[in-house]
Amino acid sequence: QVQLLESGGGLVQAGGSLRLSCAASGRSFSSYRMGWFRQAPGKEREFIAAISWGGGNTIYADPVKGRFTASRDNAKNTVYLQMSSLKPEDTAVYHCAADAARLGTDLSRDPEEYEYWGQGTQVTVSS
Numbered sequence: 001q002v003q004l005l006e007s008g009g010g011l012v013q014a015g016g017s018l019r020l021s022c023a024a025s026g027r028s029f030s031s032y033r034m035g036w037f038r039q040a041p042g043k044e045r046e047f048i049a050a051i052s053w054g055g056g057n058t059i060y061a062d063p064v065k066g067r068f069t070a071s072r073d074n075a076k077n078t079v080y081l082q083m084s085s086l087k088p089e090d091t092a093v094y095h096c097a098a099d100a101a102r103l104g105t106d107l108s109r110d111p112e113e114y115e116y117w118g119q120g121t122q123v124t125v126s127s
Helices: none
Strands: 004-007 010-013 018-024 033-039 046-051 058-060 068-073 078-083 092-099 121-126
Touching: 004 092, 018 033, 018 092, 018 121, 033 068, 033 078, 046 068, 046 078, 046 092, 058 068, 078 092
Parallel strands: 010 121
Antiparallel strands: 004 018, 018 078, 033 046, 033 092, 046 058, 068 078, 092 121
16 A cells, blocks of 8 residues: 655745655555646646656656656655746646556556555645
């Protein structure tokens, strides 16, 4: 069982920055591919970023490419999402998720392929 806990959300003005953290329990964290997703009111869950087990490979959704950066510290069992140049349309609840069971090394944009989810942290960007 893996437990994930996000933190770092809040209210920020457009153009500002935030860093989200996701702390994971469990000894096998370093073997999990991790993802970040967000969900705005009335919208479907949206893929944001994914990072490989070692942190050397990342993928991003087009709306955040160049503005958001995913990273991880396996010694701290934590994955991060650095968000900059924030826009009002980035307002959402942000979730981290663990892809713990799939074989292979590819990174997935499909939320169905992530087994464990955190409760989320609210990010609100004012104009």
